[in-house]
Amino acid sequence: MLQAKNLSVRFGGLKAVENVSLGVAKGEIMSLIGPNGAGKTTFFNLVSGFLKPTAGTVHFMDSDITGLPPNKIAGMGLVRTFQKTNIFADVTVAESIKIGFHLRRKAGFFDILTAGKVSRQENRDIGKWSEDILSFTGLFSWKNYLVKNIPYGKQRMLAIALALAAEPKLLLLDEPATGLNPVETQELMDIILKIRDEKKMTVFLIEHNMNLVVSISDRLAVLCYGEKLTEGKPAEVSQDPRVIEAYLGRGFSYAAS
Amino acid sequence: MNRFLRGLFAVLIAAALYGLPRLFTMDYYLHIFVMSEIYAVLALSLGLIVGFAGQVSMGHAAFYGMGAYVSAILGTRWGWPFWITFWIGGIFSGVVSYGIGRLVLRLRGHVLAITTAFFGVLVMVVMNNWISLTNGPMGITGIPRPTPIEAGSVRLVFESRIHYYYLGLFFVAGVLYVLYRLTNSRLGDAMVAVRENEELAKSLGVNAMKSKVFAFTAGGFIAGLAGSFYAHYILFISPVTFTMNESINMLVMVIFGGMSTLFGPILGAVSLTILPEFLRMAGEMRLVIYGFALILFIVWLPMGVWGTLKNRLFSGKA
Numbered sequence: 001m002l003q004a005k006n007l008s009v010r011f012g013g014l015k016a017v018e019n020v021s022l023g024v025a026k027g028e029i030m031s032l033i034g035p036n037g038a039g040k041t042t043f044f045n046l047v048s049g050f051l052k053p054t055a056g057t058v059h060f061m062d063s064d065i066t067g068l069p070p071n072k073i074a075g076m077g078l079v080r081t082f083q084k085t086n087i088f089a090d091v092t093v094a095e096s097i098k099i100g101f102h103l104r105r106k107a108g109f110f111d112i113l114t115a116g117k118v119s120r121q122e123n124r125d126i127g128k129w130s131e132d133i134l135s136f137t138g139l140f141s142w143k144n145y146l147v148k149n150i151p152y153g154k155q156r157m158l159a160i161a162l163a164l165a166a167e168p169k170l171l172l173l174d175e176p177a178t179g180l181n182p183v184e185t186q187e188l189m190d191i192i193l194k195i196r197d198e199k200k201m202t203v204f205l206i207e208h209n210m211n212l213v214v215s216i217s218d219r220l221a222v223l224c225y226g227e228k229l230t231e232g233k234p235a236e237v238s239q240d241p242r243v244i245e246a247y248l249g250r251g252f253s254y255a256a257s
Numbered sequence: 258m259n260r261f262l263r264g265l266f267a268v269l270i271a272a273a274l275y276g277l278p279r280l281f282t283m284d285y286y287l288h289i290f291v292m293s294e295i296y297a298v299l300a301l302s303l304g305l306i307v308g309f310a311g312q313v314s315m316g317h318a319a320f321y322g323m324g325a326y327v328s329a330i331l332g333t334r335w336g337w338p339f340w341i342t343f344w345i346g347g348i349f350s351g352v353v354s355y356g357i358g359r360l361v362l363r364l365r366g367h368v369l370a371i372t373t374a375f376f377g378v379l380v381m382v383v384m385n386n387w388i389s390l391t392n393g394p395m396g397i398t399g400i401p402r403p404t405p406i407e408a409g410s411v412r413l414v415f416e417s418r419i420h421y422y423y424l425g426l427f428f429v430a431g432v433l434y435v436l437y438r439l440t441n442s443r444l445g446d447a448m449v450a451v452r453e454n455e456e457l458a459k460s461l462g463v464n465a466m467k468s469k470v471f472a473f474t475a476g477g478f479i480a481g482l483a484g485s486f487y488a489h490y491i492l493f494i495s496p497v498t499f500t501m502n503e504s505i506n507m508l509v510m511v512i513f514g515g516m517s518t519l520f521g522p523i524l525g526a527v528s529l530t531i532l533p534e535f536l537r538m539a540g541e542m543r544l545v546i547y548g549f550a551l552i553l554f555i556v557w558l559p560m561g562v563w564g565t566l567k568n569r570l571f572s573g574k575a
Contacts, residue, residue, distance in 0.1 A: 048460065074462035082460070088453035099450040103462040105443035112442040113435060119442055166461050 001026045001202055002078070002170055007046055007056035016042045018226040019056070024170065029196055029203045031213045031234075034223035035246055040206045041083055043223065044174055048080040049073040061169065075103055077169035081159045081176065083206070089148040093139055093158060096147050097130040100165025104129070129165070137161040137191060153184040157191075164195070171195060173205040177212055185209065189216050214238060222246065274426055278419045287418035293530040294425035295487050298432050300510040300522035302479035307508065308516030309440055310472035311452025312362060313370040315504050316377030317480055320350040322384060322499030324481025325488040329397045330390065332489065339403035339489045346485035347478045354477025358470040377501050384496040396495025400488050421490050428486060429523070432479055436519055439475070448472050449517070513554055515561025524563050 002024040009017045017039040024030045032040050045051040047058055049070040057066045065073050088096040105126075107119035134140040137157050142150050147158060156176065163171055173192070177185050189212055195201050207213045213220065214234045221231035224246040230237060237243055278287055303317045328346035331337045337345075361372045384391050391397070403424070406413040415421060439445050447468040450458035455465050488494050506529070514525025532550075536543040558565045 050456075050459075069464075070459040071462050071464045074460060079462070080460055082457070086454060086457045086460075088450065088457065090453060091449065095449075099446045099453075099458070099463075100461055102443055102447055102450065105446075107442060109444070112438050112444065115438060119438075122443070123441070162457070162461060 001061060002047065002204065003059040004043075004047060005057045005059070007043070007053050007058065009042060009046055009051060009053050015226050017046060017053075017223075020223070020226070020228045022221055022228065022231070024202060024204050026202055027196065027200070028218040029192065029205070029216055031217040031220050032204070032206045032223060033208070033210075033213055033220060034229075038223040039226040040223050041174055042226075044080055044172055044206060048078060048172060074166060074168075077167075078172065079163045079166045079168035079170075080172035081163050081174055083174040083178065085152070085155050085159065087147050087155050087159055087162075090146065092144055092146055093134070093150065094130060094143040096158065097133060097143075097161060097165055098126055100133075100162040101126055101129060103166045133161050133165050136194070137164070138187065153180050156180060156184075157188070160191070164199070164201075168201060170202045170204060173203065173207075175206050175208065177207055177209045185212060188212070192216055210238075278422050284418055287422055289531060289534055291418060291421050291425050291490060293527045294422070294429050295483050295490075296507070296510060296526035296530050297429050297523045298483040298486075299480055299507050300514065300526040301429075301432055301436055301519065302476040302483070303507045304511045304514075304516065304519070304522035305436060305439070305448075305479075306472050306476040307511055308518070308522070309445060309452065310448040310469050312469055312473065313366070313508075314373040314473070314476075315370045315501065315508065316373035316375070316380070317476070317507050318499045318501065318503035319377040319380035320354050320477040320480040321484040321487070321503070322380060322494075322496070323353060324350045324484025325494050325499070326384065326391060326397070326484075327481075328485035329400045329488040329494055332401050333397060333399055336401070339401065339485070343482060343485045343489075346488075347482035350481025350484065351474050351478030354480075355470065355474040358473035358477075362466065362469040362473060374501055374504070377499075377504050381496055381500060384499065391496075394496060396493055397488075398493050400492045400494070402492065403489055425486070428482075432482075433519060433523075435479075440519065444468070444471065452517075509551060511561075513551065513561055515564030515567070518561075518563055518567060521561050521563035525561065528562075 004020060004022045007017060007020045008015070020043060032043065034040050042051065046053050049065070049068050049072065052067045057064060059065065060073070060076060060078050063076070065076065065078070088099060091099075105122050107116070107122050110116070111118045130143075131140070134143055137160060139154060139158060139161060142154055147155065150158070156179070160173065160176060176192070177188055180188060192203055192205070193216055196203055217234050219231060220234050220237040222229040222237060222240075222243050229242050229246060230240050278290065281287070281290075299317070299321060303314065306312055306314050306317075324346035327349045328339070328342040331342040331345060332339065357376055361369060361376070364372055385394055387393075403415040405415070413420075415424060447458070447463045450461065450463050451465045451468050458465055510525035510529050511522050512525070513529060514523065515521025533543065533547055536546055539546055554562070560568065
């Protein structure tokens with residue numbers, strides 16, 4: 001579904017991502033892990049169009065999306081969330097979800113001006129759509145609150161809800177569990193699984209929470225210093241001496257092997 | 258509010274607006290009312306750019322002025338009727354603001370504000386110096402009034418201020434309707450998305466640049482229409498009407514009334530057109546009091562009068 005080939009980006013002399021080839025298959029949950037500064041978020045930025053690669057290509061659903069602007073890529077069905085809490089702060093939760101439906105609303109300019117069929121139907125649909133997504137993510141009771149006033153965990157969830165509102169085929173989640181307490185993390189895991197199983201979306205996530213990664217991922221890839229170390233099933237990857245070395249240093253890798 | 262109450266409310270407002278000039282019949286009052294209407298349209302159009310799309314423009318008077326000049330020149334040189342030059346003035350401003358928007362909207366915040374302000378100055382310089390076209394600082398005189406509308410036995414003339422008042426009501430209502438439709442559509446939501454968080458908006462598929470340029474173009478177009486209306490009402494225009502002061506004045510109306518609402522700019526425009534007139538009795542102190550009042554309002558009600566009221570009354574979650 002998503003295929004990155006020999007993807008590289010350099011900032012001056014710094015090789016942030018170097019020659020990484022990675023594929024995500026339809027219907028799986030794939031995780032990208034690696035120590036801090038390994039280039040995981042940079043890789044997401046390259047794939048979602050927020051950065052242009054210096055070399056390599058990205059293919060999504062059989063079309064070349066290398067270097068396209070983010071809004072185009074989102075329009076093709078690849079939507080990402082951000083590592084920092086990225087939300088529309090000064091609107092209510094319901095209004096903010098409405099914005100997320102941008103890609104699903106098609107009313108033309110004159111249709112809008114004349115209150116035509118498409119735009120009236122659209123404005124009716126939105127109510128139902130947002131209800132669905134808000135209940136799916138457990139935000140329904142918060143819908144009338146200003147986004148900046150709801151708890152942090154709910155804001156993180158809202159960021160995912162916003163991405164879901166765009167109905168992506170492939171959802172990129174950048175560290176969704178950051179700052180969540182254990183209960184919220186458990187909720188998040190359930191929702192990610194539901195996204196795959198009920199919404200039939202493919203999920204590609206970056207995460208540091210190993211418990212979450214190992215228990216829900218179908219496959220893992222490991223980045224270190226901008227290069228791909230390995231990829232495979234969670235059980236295999238977590239035993240790989242190179243991975244242990246990358247996280248814990250050389251001494252531990254001997255101990256582990 | 259249910260349907261009946263809402264209908265009743267609308268009828269009451271319409272009746273009040275209809276009866277207003279019968280109550281205050283002096284020309285002086287009527288002039289203030291008509292100017293309030295023109296400023297309401299200007300503030301609404303600027304509100305779309307500043308309030309909804311979040312792009313601060315300090316050169317809005319340029320688009321107002323261009324609409325006025327284009328309409329006035331066509332009317333005085335070639336005798337084109339107001340009903341055509343009105344639209345041409347708007348379209349001209351809209352086209353120019355599209356071009357300028359494409360250029361300057363990649364800038365943000367203060368830099369954008371300063372750049373648009375300079376554009377306003379530039380247009381002023383052209384108005385002052387392209388004498389063969391604009392008659393320079395002397396301005397354009399003898400702008401024709403709108404020609405009467407004749408439909409069967411009905412004949413609508415536009416000769417006194419009260420006629421302009423009623424024409425202006427239709428103008429404001431039309432602009433309000435268009436903006437209401439726009440801001441309650443995907444186009445309006447895209448603007449809010451860009452205002453709130455451009456990066457996130459892009460990740461959700463919003464073409465941020467297109468959205469900003471659209472707001473700027475629509476705002477410029479409507480300001481151009483207002484300029485044309487003004488020119489054919491005052492019947493004389495000169496560059497001094499379209500200074501940066503005027504741009505700032507519009508911006509203050511939007512902020513005072515409440516950004517990102519539709520009623521806010523109208524409230525701001527009407528109260529800030531009428532308020533200075535009340536302060537005339539204070540003589541020399543007028544502008545000092547006015548300035549202080551504005552500062553206090555902005556400190557205490559940063560969301561504007563209507564923005565604050567709306568939050569208190571309807572959501573209770575401010």
